[in-house]
Every structure is written in C-alpha cells, then in structure tokens.
Amino acid sequence: MKERLISNLGLKILSLFLAFIIWLVVVNVSNPLVNRRREVTLDIENSQVLTAARRAYEISGKNTVTVSFDIHTRDEYKIQLSDFRAYIDLSELYDVTGSVPVKVEVLKNDDIYSNVTAKPGVVRVRTEELQTKPFEIRADLLGKAADGYHVDHVELSPDTVTVEGPVSEVGHISYVGVKIPEDGMTGDITGHTVLVFYDANGNEMEVDDRVHTNVDDTGIDYTVFINKAKALSLEYGVTGSVANGYRFIGAEAPKETVMVTGERSVLAPLSKLTIPPELLDLSGATEDRIVSVDLRELLPAGIELADSETPVMEIRLRVEALVTRTFELTERDISMEGQNEDRNYRLVPSRVEVTVQGLDSDLEGLTEEDLGAVIKLEGLGAGTHPGNMEFKESGVYTIVSKPEFQIEVTLRGGVVEQGTEALESQETAGESTEGQEAAHEPGLTEPAFEAGAKPGTAVGGASEEP
Numbered sequence: 446m447k448e449r450l451i452s453n454l455g456l457k458i459l460s461l462f463l464a465f466i467i468w469l470v471v472v473n474v475s476n477p478l479v480n481r482r483r484e485v486t487l488d489i490e491n492s493q494v495l496t497a498a499r500r501a502y503e504i505s506g507k508n509t510v511t512v513s514f515d516i517h518t519r520d521e522y523k524i525q526l527s528d529f530r531a532y533i534d535l536s537e538l539y540d541v542t543g544s545v546p547v548k549v550e551v552l553k554n555d556d557i558y559s560n561v562t563a564k565p566g567v568v569r570v571r572t573e574e575l576q577t578k579p580f581e582i583r584a585d586l587l588g589k590a591a592d593g594y595h596v597d598h599v600e601l602s603p604d605t606v607t608v609e610g611p612v613s614e615v616g617h618i619s620y621v622g623v624k625i626p627e628d629g630m631t632g633d634i635t636g637h638t639v640l641v642f643y644d645a646n647g648n649e650m651e652v653d654d655r656v657h658t659n660v661d662d663t664g665i666d667y668t669v670f671i672n673k674a675k676a677l678s679l680e681y682g683v684t685g686s687v688a689n690g691y692r693f694i695g696a697e698a699p700k701e702t703v704m705v706t707g708e709r710s711v712l713a714p715l716s717k718l719t720i721p722p723e724l725l726d727l728s729g730a731t732e733d734r735i736v737s738v739d740l741r742e743l744l745p746a747g748i749e750l751a752d753s754e755t756p757v758m759e760i761r762l763r764v765e766a767l768v769t770r771t772f773e774l775t776e777r778d779i780s781m782e783g784q785n786e787d788r789n790y791r792l793v794p795s796r797v798e799v800t801v802q803g804l805d806s807d808l809e810g811l812t813e814e815d816l817g818a819v820i821k822l823e824g825l826g827a828g829t830h831p832g833n834m835e836f837k838e839s840g841v842y843t844i845v846s847k848p849e850f851q852i853e854v855t856l857r858g859g860v861v862e863q864g865t866e867a868l869e870s871q872e873t874a875g876e877s878t879e880g881q882e883a884a885h886e887p888g889l890t891e892p893a894f895e896a897g898a899k900p901g902t903a904v905g906g907a908s909e910e911p
Contacts, residue, residue, distance in 0.1 A: 478515045478559070481524065485512045487547070487568070488532035495535055495572060501611035501655050502535065505569040510547055513562050520557040528553045531563050535570065543569050577609045580621040582640070582665060588628025595674030595706050595751045596627065602666040606640060610656030618652070619645040623665050630671050639664040672706035674751055677718040679703060683762065685728030690767050692804060693727055696720075697761045703740060704751040711747040718743060720760065727762055734762040769845060770808045771800045778813040779834070783823035790822060791853040793829070803842030811842065825854050 487508050495502050510531045516524065530550045538545045547563040584599040606621055623638045640660060644650045681696040703718055724738055741749075741756050750756060774797050784790060799816060801808065817837025832850040 476517045476519050479518055479521070480513065480515050480560075481521070482511050482513045483524070483526055483529060484509050485526065485529050485531045485549075485563075488530065490532050490534045491536040495538075496575070499575045500572045501575045503571045503611075503655065505571055510549075510563045510565065510568075512549055513560075513564060514558045515560045516557055520554075523554055523557055525553065528555075528558070529561075533568060533570075538570055538572075543571060545570055574612045575609065576612045576615040577607060578615050578618075579605055579607050580618070581605050583620055583622035584667065584669075585622050585624050585641075586627040586669070587624055588626060590627065590671050590674075591629045591631045594631050594671050595704060595753075597670040597672040597706050597749070598752060599625065600668045600670070603660065607659045608656060609658070610653060614653045614656050617644055617650065618642050619647075623667060625667055625669060627669055630669070633668060633670050635666070635668045637664055637666055673709045673712055674704055674706050675712045675715065676702040676704050677715055680717045680719045681725055681760070682719060682722035683725045683727055684722035685726045685730075687727050687730045687764050691731055691764050692767055693730070694763045694765055694804065696725065697763060698758055703758075704754055705744065705748050706751050707748040711745070715745075715748070725760065725762060727764070730762070730764045731766075733764055736760050736762065765804055767802050768805045768808060769800055769802045770811065771798050772811075772813050772816060773798055774813055774816070774818055774848070778816075779818045779820055781820055781822055783821055785822070785825075787857050788825075788827065789855045789857060790825075791855075792820075792832070793851045793853050797834070797848030797850050798846075799834075799836075799844065799848055800846040801842045802845045807841040820852065822852065825852060827854050827856050829853050 487504070487510050489504075492502070512529045512531060528551060530552055532548055532550075533545045534548070535545065544567045546567050547565065549561055549563045551558050551561055582601050582604055584601060586596060586599070590596055601623065608615055608618060608621065620643050622641050622643060624641060625636065625638060627634065640658065642650050642652050679698055679701060683693065683696065687693050705712070705715075705718075718740070720738055720743065725736055727734065737757055737759050739757050740754070744750070775795060776792050779792070781790060799818070801811070801816070803811075815837075819835045819837075820832060821835070830852045832848075832852045834847060834850070836844050
C-alpha cells in the first residue's frame with residue numbers, strides 16, 4: 446500500500462498543482478456569485494414625528510442589522526462597509542405592534558451588489574410619553590473654607606435647567622446640582638463644571654441618552670463668594686415675672702453661638718448677639734414658653750447670617766413649679782450665738798418646724814444643716830423670752846414659714862443677777878435639791894444649755910439626743 450502511495454510521487458504532486466491552476470482559471474473565467482454579510486449601524490429618520498407628538502422612543506434589541514448581498518468573486522475586494530446604509534423611518538411606525546420596516550441603501554458601487562437585504566427586516570420601537578421638567582440647580586461645595594472664613598453665597602449661571610426625556614427617566618431625577626471644589630479658600634473663587642443628576646436618596650445617577658437639557662455641554666459657570674466669618678454668643682434679655690409659685694430657670698436654644706459673615710471692620714467689635722427683652726416676655730408664665738425669633742432682624746447693618754445658619758431660631762424659656770419642704774430642727778441643728786457663761790439656755794419647744802420653698806431638684810438634697818439656722822442670745826436675762834431664728838441666705842430656696850418658740854434662760858448655781866442680793870442667803874444645797882427635783886419634773890425632757898456648751902449637750906457635760 447505504501448509503495449502505491451509513493452510511486453510516481455512527482456506526477457501526483459504535479460497533477461494537484463495543475464488541478465489548482467485549472468480551478469483558478471475556471472473561477473476567473475466564470476466569475477461566480479457568492480453571498481456575503483456585513484454588520485451595519487441602524488440610522489433613524491423622521492424622529493421629529495414622535496418628538497412633535499411628545500413621545501420618546503427606544504429601539505428594542507441591538508442598534509445594528511446584518512446586511513446580506515450577492516457579489517461576484519472578482520469584486521469582493523471592493524466591498525466597503527460605507528457602501529451600505531440601513532435605516533428606519535419612524536413616520537412608518539405601526540402603533541399597534543410598535544414595528545417599523547428596515548430599509549437598506551447601497552451608497553457606492555451599487556453595480557457590484559445584488560439581492561441586498563437586511564436581517565432583521567423589521568425592528569420594534571418602544572415609545573413612551575415625553576416629559577419636560579425645570580430644576581433649580583443646587584451647589585454642592587466640596588471641602589470647606591479656611592479657618593475664620595465662611596461661604597457667603599454661590600452664584601450659578603444659569604441657575605436653573607430644563608430637563609426633557611422619557612417619563613421613566615425624568616421621574617427618577619430628584620434634583621440637579623453641580624460640584625464645586627472649595628477647600629481652604631480665603632477669597633472668592635470662580636470656575637466651570639458640569640451638571641450632576643441625583644435621585645431621591647441624594648445619590649448620583651446616570652441618565653439615559655434620551656435625556657437632554659437646555660444647557661450645552663460646556664456646563665455651568667459658578668462664583669463662590671467667601672467672607673470673613675465669626676461666631677457670636679447668644680445673650681438673652683428676659684422681661685416679666687412668672688406666676689406665684691413658679692420660677693424662671695433659664696433660656697435654652699438649639700445652639701449657644703450663631704455664625705455671621707461680613708466685612709472685617711464691621712465684625713471686629715462684635716462678640717455677642719442679644720435677644721431683646723421685648724421678645725422674651727415671661728409675665729404670668731406657669732409653664733415653658735417657646736418663642737420664635739428671626740435672627741436676621743437683630744443683626745446690625747453690614748452683617749448677615751452665614752449660609753449654614755437657620756434664620757429663625759426657637760428659644761425655650763424654662764419655667765418650673767416651686768415645691769415646699771418642711772424640716773424639723775432640734776438644738777443640735779441650730780447655732781446659738783452670744784451665750785453668757787453664767788446662764789443656761791433652753792429651746793421651748795425642743796423641736797421646731799421650718800418650711801422652705803424652691804425647685805424640687807434643689808430641695809432634694811437639702812439638709813437641716815444647710816439652712817444655717819442661728820439664734821441670737823445677747824442680752825437675754827433669766828426668764829422666758831420670745832425666740833427669733835435667722836437663716837443663711839440662699840439663691841435656691843426661700844423660707845416661707847418660721848417657727849414660733851421661746852428661749853428659757855436660767856442662772857447657773859450660786860450666781861445671782863445684779864440687784865437680787867436677798868437670794869444669796871439661800872443654801873447651795875437647797876438649790877441643788879431643787880435642781881434635782883426640776884430635772885425629774887414631768888415635761889422637761891430637754892436639758893438647758895450651759896453657757897459655752899455645744900447645742901445638744903446637757904449641763905454637766907453629758908450628751909443627750911434630742
């Protein structure tokens with residue numbers, strides 16, 4: 446078998462070569478037709494028909510078609526993609542099915558092409574209502590001005606834009622803005638930027654090619670005006686008196702300072718912004734009052750609120766009801782001043798009540814010692830005297846009821862008041878006996894104060910609880 450294949454090998458190769466030559470001759474002499482294909486971009490004609498009807502359109506599927514044609518073999522080298530034009534005429538759109546036929550034109554070398562067709566021969570066109578909507582352009586400042594400076598305002602040219610496109614696309618646009626770099630600036634800046642579309646969540650969004658604006662591709666011109674900025678502390682002037690049994694405890698606002706801008710010479714002497722008393726009237730208040738104040742009306746000429754500030758501020762005037770609390774004071778809670786060494790002093794009754802008034806939060810931790818109760822004893826001779834109790838001054842509470850009591854003063858044993866010499870003849874032992882009997886007399890449960898003794902200490906130095 447092998448010998449047969451290699452025998453006369455030269456003749457076999459020669460025969461193959463001659464067969465190829467003969468094929469070429471036949472082909473060139475007969476010049477047969479062959480079928481070829483090219484992918485051609487689909488053009489749109491008469492789109493203004495739908496635009497006039499306030500309709501937007503979109504081609505379903507690809508925006509190309511396959512052009513098929515016959516051509517002689519010897520002309521294949523002449524094929525150019527630019528020889529063909531495929532298009533649809535939207536004036537021929539069939540509304541029921543949304544289809545329109547594809548047409549093909551041979552632009553050049555039309556003599557070498559035959560049986561020119563397009564596949565697909567029909568394309569479908571989706572249409573929907575066209576919407577036109579105006580938007581105010583928002584400026585989104587990136588970064589911040591240098592310390593001590595603030596953006597006064599931004600000017601955009603134009604400051605509004607009209608967007609037109611399919612309802613499904615325009616309806617998703619929440620607002621239109623521009624991004625402006627503004628980092629570390631100390632003076633006015635100008636520039637140029639393009640439009641950015643945002644959805645309802647404030648996220649950037651890509652829009653369809655069918656969405657158009659009345660702003661050309663060059664975009665928006667902007668100017669950022671930067672002024673010197675300063676924070677002014679808020680001060681409140683309050684007028685009127687709250688109702689009896691209530692107390693004004695202070696004014697509150699959402700912030701302690703307000704940012705303003707203006708020329709340096711005007712800003713320099715300013716440090717605070719005062720809310721006038723006529724705006725903050727507390728007359729007869731029994732609860733918190735909320736007052737809305739337009740800060741712009743309080744600024745001096747040449748000064749304006751910074752863009753970041755809200756013009757109207759709500760100020761709360763806090764009013765709380767007063768409560769009362771009663772304290773029971775004993776001798777140990779009272780400071781005795783001006784005691785005489787020759788006399789004993791006793792509080793009658795031994796426990797007295799004092800009522801104070803103030804805010805619940807202030808009275809909650811108040812103690813008897815905090816009242817600073819004092820009784821003045823100077824010049825009191827033996828006998829019973831009306832008592833007068835004084836208290837430490839306080840800005841958080843007031844004394845609303847003072848106790849009625851007496852101070853009983855007795856002489857120490859062996860001491861006689863001047864002008865009573867007849868008493869000196871009494872025996873010391875008798876006085877001692879009387880003192881012991883008095884100590885056991887019913888109703889005298891509290892010992893007298895010795896001169897110089899600490900309140901709450903009985904005569905003789907023994908401590909006794911009140």
